[in-house]
Amino acid sequence: xxxxxxxxxxxxxxxxxxxxxxxxxxxxxxxxxxxxxxxxxxxxxxxxxxxxxxxxxxxxxxxxxxxxxxxxxxxxxxxxxxxxxxxxxxxxxxxxxxxxxxxxxxxxxxxxxxxxxxxxxxxxxxxxxxxxxxxxxxxxxxxxxxxxxxxxxxxxxxxxxxxxxxxxxxxxxxxxxxxxxxxxxxxxxxxxxxxxxxxxxxxxxxxxxxxxxxxxxxxxxxxxxxxxxxxxxxxxxxxxxxxxxxxxxxxxxxxxxxxxxxxxxxxxxxxxxxxxxxxxxxxxxxxxxxxxxxxxxxxxxxxxxxxxxxxxxxxxxxxxxxxxxxxxxxxxxxxxxxxxxxxxxxxxxxxxxxxxxxxxxxxxxxxxxxxxxxxxxxxxxxxxxxxxxxxxxxxxxxxxxxxxxxxxxxxxxxxxxxxxxxxxxxxxxxxxxxxxxxxxxxxx
Numbered sequence: 001x002x003x004x005x006x007x008x009x010x011x012x013x014x015x016x017x018x019x020x021x022x023x024x025x026x027x028x029x030x031x032x033x034x035x036x037x038x039x040x041x042x043x044x045x046x047x048x049x050x051x052x053x054x055x056x057x058x059x060x061x062x063x064x065x066x067x068x069x070x071x072x073x074x075x076x077x078x079x080x081x082x083x084x085x086x087x088x089x090x091x092x093x094x095x096x097x098x099x100x101x102x103x104x105x106x107x108x109x110x111x112x113x114x115x116x117x118x119x120x121x122x123x124x125x126x127x128x129x130x131x132x133x134x135x136x137x138x139x140x141x142x143x144x145x146x147x148x149x150x151x152x153x154x155x156x157x158x159x160x161x162x163x164x165x166x167x168x169x170x171x172x173x174x175x176x177x178x179x180x181x182x183x184x185x186x187x188x189x190x191x192x193x194x195x196x197x198x199x200x201x202x203x204x205x206x207x208x209x210x211x212x213x214x215x216x217x218x219x220x221x222x223x224x225x226x227x228x229x230x231x232x233x234x235x236x237x238x239x240x241x242x243x244x245x246x247x248x249x250x251x252x253x254x255x256x257x258x259x260x261x262x263x264x265x266x267x268x269x270x271x272x273x274x275x276x277x278x279x280x281x282x283x284x285x286x287x288x289x290x291x292x293x294x295x296x297x298x299x300x301x302x303x304x305x306x307x308x309x310x311x312x313x314x315x316x317x318x319x320x321x322x323x324x325x326x327x328x329x330x331x332x333x334x335x336x337x338x339x340x341x342x343x344x345x346x347x348x349x350x351x352x353x354x355x356x357x358x359x360x361x362x363x364x365x366x367x368x369x370x371x372x373x374x375x376x377x378x379x380x381x382x383x384x385x386x387x388x389x390x391x392x393x394x395x396x397x398x399x400x401x402x403x404x405x406x407x408x409x410x411x412x413x414x415x416x417x418x419x420x421x422x423x424x425x426x427x428x429x430x431x432x433x434x435x436x437x438x439x440x441x442x443x444x
Contacts, residue, residue, distance in 0.1 A: 062419030084422030180425025202231035203305030212287035215245030236337035238265035316360035342377025344425030413439035
């Protein structure tokens with residue numbers, strides 16, 4: 001009996017506890033999880049532009065960055081947009097190289113490729129990286145080229161070491177126009193003009209070329225025009241692209257002529273010039289040796305080749321202290337060498353005296369040439385080389401003078417507005433360097 005009573009009590013208490021537990025469980029406040037809505041960030045919509053819009057942007061905004069995302073092989077085969085804002089960053093390298101050109105995420109950028117396949121992807125990548133002002137040139141390079149807009153070609157003669165083959169400027173005077181860019185492996189150091197004059201008593205070559213192989217290629221083109229032998233080779237100055245082919249011409253029996261100061265530079269710095277060029281040209285410098293000129297002069301050296309009168313002159317300091325010019329008085333033709341530039345920005349060297357260069361220019365004007373073969377760029381007239389040479393020098397001198405008068409510094413010189421020259425060849429490589437060197441020369 002006692003056992004039954006105890007079992008009953010335990011059962012009853014257990015039921016009660018179970019009941020209280022169920023009650024507490026059933027009356028416990030239910031915790032509901034908040035509904036979290038994940039709001040995706042709104043991606044900026046890609047802005048596509050056509051050729052008309054791109055031209056307007058390039059004409060009005062010197063700060064825009066125009067990026068060709070194709071591979072170098074395509075550019076070498078077809079060309080690229082010839083505007084000063086243009087650069088090449090391959091699609092696969094856009095993430096790692098863009099900061100080299102655009103640290104500011106607000107930099108205006110236009111991206112393009114050949115047929116609008118890769119450029120939208122590259123533009124989208126830039127926007128995802130935080131660049132805020134990105135556009136895609138949807139027409140693509142092929143449309144740009146088909147419409148006749150300016151195109152830069154990396155090599156006009158891919159099967160020849162010459163960048164361009166010679167063209168006839170006037171009867172019996174020819175010039176192979178070099179690339180409007182620094183000398184590199186691709187252009188084989190042919191970034192200056194290599195000219196020659198055919199007479200009834202031999203050929204005169206102006207500039208030996210930047211290597212033995214380049215000089216040899218030039219000679220092969222001369223042989224297609226005349227069987228006259230090479231009598232003289234004139235070195236416009238002591239720069240590598242003017243002197244390093246001289247030993248080839250010497251082998252052909254030519255007499256090498258240069259300014260006295262050029263001979264001095266070759267003697268003192270020739271091996272350094274060769275070594276510096278070798279780092280860029282590598283195997284293309286095979287056979288090249290530095291040699292000194294056979295004849296040097298200070299101011300004038302006259303030649304009469306089969307009735308063709310030729311005057312070699314040193315008009316004064318200009319691009320280099322040793323620059324010389326060739327004058328044909330009857331034809332009123334001037335081979336101006338590096339005293340005269342066209343189509344590209346001139347470089348200011350550490351030894352360049354821009355005040356002396358401007359004074360030397362007066363002597364160029366006094367000659368009153370009808371046609372000028374400049375050191376760089378296509379043959380043209382006096383007004384054009386004046387624009388690309390003297391007017392640029394005067395502008396930069398004036399701007400630096402203002403900075404010095406206002407106690408400005410080197411940083412102010414780097415900020416000189418040179419946007420008017422942005423479409424000239426070598427602008428990107430040289431404009432800041434030029435400003436800095438001119439400031440330092442004038443300051444001290």
